Amino acid sequence: MKLIAxxxxxxxxxxxxxxxxFLSTAEKEVKKTAENNEIVPFVSQSELIATLPDFYDMxxxxxxxxxxxxxxxxxxxxxxxxxxxxxxxxxxxxxxxIELLKDPNISRKDKISILWNMVQQLGxxxxxxxxxxxxxxxxxxxxxxxxxxxxxxxxxxxxxxxLLNVLETILLVNGEEAKVSVIHLSEVKQQLLDVIxxxxxxxxxxxxxxxxxxxxxxxxxxxxxxxxxxxxFVISExxxxxxxxxxxxxxxxxxxxxxxxxxxxxxxEFLPQYIETLNNEPSQKVERESLRQDLFNIIRIDEFMxxxxxxxxxxxxxxxxxxxxxxDIDSAEFDYDAVKxxxxxxxxxxxxxxxxxxxxxSIYTQQINAxxxxxxxxxxxSRSPYQLNELLTDEFTRARISNDLxxxxxxxxxxxxxxDLLNDAASRL
Numbered sequence: 001m002k003l004i005a006x007x008x009x010x011x012x013x014x015x016x017x018x019x020x021x022f023l024s025t026a027e028k029e030v031k032k033t034a035e036n037n038e039i040v041p042f043v044s045q046s047e048l049i050a051t052l053p054d055f056y057d058m059x060x061x062x063x064x065x066x067x068x069x070x071x072x073x074x075x076x077x078x079x080x081x082x083x084x085x086x087x088x089x090x091x092x093x094x095x096x097x098i099e100l101l102k103d104p105n106i107s108r109k110d111k112i113s114i115l116w117n118m119v120q121q122l123g124x125x126x127x128x129x130x131x132x133x134x135x136x137x138x139x140x141x142x143x144x145x146x147x148x149x150x151x152x153x154x155x156x157x158x159x160x161x162x163l164l165n166v167l168e169t170i171l172l173v174n175g176e177e178a179k180v181s182v183i184h185l186s187e188v189k190q191q192l193l194d195v196i197x198x199x200x201x202x203x204x205x206x207x208x209x210x211x212x213x214x215x216x217x218x219x220x221x222x223x224x225x226x227x228x229x230x231x232x233f234v235i236s237e238x239x240x241x242x243x244x245x246x247x248x249x250x251x252x253x254x255x256x257x258x259x260x261x262x263x264x265x266x267x268x269e270f271l272p273q274y275i276e277t278l279n280n281e282p283s284q285k286v287e288r289e290s291l292r293q294d295l296f297n298i299i300r301i302d303e304f305m306x307x308x309x310x311x312x313x314x315x316x317x318x319x320x321x322x323x324x325x326x327x328d329i330d331s332a333e334f335d336y337d338a339v340k341x342x343x344x345x346x347x348x349x350x351x352x353x354x355x356x357x358x359x360x361x362s363i364y365t366q367q368i369n370a371x372x373x374x375x376x377x378x379x380x381x382s383r384s385p386y387q388l389n390e391l392l393t394d395e396f397t398r399a400r401i402s403n404d405l406x407x408x409x410x411x412x413x414x415x416x417x418x419x420d421l422l423n424d425a426a427s428r429l
Contacts, residue, residue, distance in 0.1 A: 043098045045138045045169070054108045058142050058173070058180040070110050074117035081118070081128050097135050112141050124155055130162035140169040142180065145188045149195050157205045164208075167192050168215040193219055200232055213255045218262035222270060225259050246286055253290035260291070261298060267312055275319045292323065299348045306357045317352040320345055329375045329408075334417040342376070343383040365391045368401075374408035375418055377401060378425035388428055402429040 049055050077096070084093050101111060115136040122129035141148070148170075152163045171192055175185050197216050203209040209232050217225040233252050260271040278288045295316055298304055305313075324345045325338040350363050364386060371377040381388065381401075392398045409422035 043101055043135075043138060045140065048101060048138055051102055052104060052108070055139075056174075056178045056180075057108050058140075058178050060107075060109045060143070070114050071117065074114045074121070077114070078118045078121045081122070081132070085128050085131070097132075101135065101138060108139065109143070112136065112139055112143060115139075116141070116144060116147075124151055124159045124163060130159065133162045133166055137166040137169045140173050141166065142170050142173060142178070142185070142188055145170060145192065149191065152195065152199075157203065157208050160199075160208055161211060164196065164211055164215055167196060171215065171219055189219065197228060200228060210251055210255065214258060217255060217259045222259070222266055226270075229255055229259065249286045250290055253287040254294070256287070257291050257294040261294065264309075268309075271312070272315050275315060279319070279322065288323075292320065295320065296344050296348055299351055300360060302357075302359055305351060313352040317349055320349055320352075324349070327373070327375050327379070329373070329412060329416070329418050331417055334421070339379050339421070340383070343379050346376075346380065361386055361391060368392065369397075374405050374422060378405055378408075378418070378422045381405075381425040381428055382421060392429070398429040402426040405429075 077093075077100075080093055080096075084090050100106065100114065103111075115132055118132045119129050119136065122132060124130065124133065145167075148163060148166055152160060152167065155163055171189055173185065173189075175182060178185060193216055196212055197220070200209055200212055203212065213229055213232055217229065220228070229252070233248070256274065260266055260274050274291070278284050278291065299316075323341065325335075325342050327338065327342055346367055347360070347364060350367050351358070351360065354363060364380070364384060368377055368380050368384075368391065371380060384391065388398070392401070403426075405422045405426035409416075409419045409426070412419055412422075
């Protein structure tokens, strides 16, 4: 569930959006935490796809004929939302909407009709209306494309954020799965792209401009997308007196990353050129770090890596290798950034170099066993996202590594910067 973020927060969204694109789904699975630490309920599109047999029945037209039962339910839900909005009761209301969305006895058409009726009653300029829109986005309501486009064209910039979220889910509809005319789906997507990108020239809020770019660049021809990005950032740089240059660069880098990684053509043509530019420009540290982080995230996706061509892996591996830090166990200070970077780079590069289809877990095990020093082993063990007894199934191997780590910690002394890391890693085994 995409939040309505302001300018600087867009950098944080870039990584998430890239991963979404590669999974070819508009999964909105952000967990919000309330002040009382309770999890705000939400349902992802992938959950609905997996549980609803009619999720892709997108050729069923919404009719003007009123269904009294559905209208009554929409009215009841709207009243409940108005009375509970902003209170703890919203947790129960969110759960109620999820129950509605997951109910296999209510058709896709009726679900969209109910939520759309609520949006019309509440209005897209209200917080309540935008809240319902976020839930409706999980259905990728292509049936309402004309109505949503009309609203987008006339809505305030604040409301456009919420509408853009829904429109983007339609752009990401899987044409091979959707039970809808290929021609119709293509026409709808082109109409959306034309309307959404057409608003860039008149956008006053830079955050909205960047959100629009993030939504459309992966669907446009490369040269057109690049031109849109460059033009938008010329405008933003001229109107960004209160925003740091690094924030602008980071946001632009995130969008360039999405363009470079969006599809096989851009990964083949643009990514190598972009990497060469970054390698030749030492001053572009912000851009380099941004691309590196996005690459880490897609490399973690086994399905993507299993299909990635050798040329892509080779290009990315060479790019990442330039940043692999040398870990000095005798350093006087603990370098957290270097520890994190070593772990991420080590695993990413190993996965890129793997000759056969290998899972992330098996590669992690390989790297722990192949580490050149106890410190490198300790770093990987301490940052492992997996259960260590599942990575290192042999009890004697775990005991041996644990003893080696403790011996190294003793050798360098308790006051050493990395002694605690070694001992902590040993205790985990």
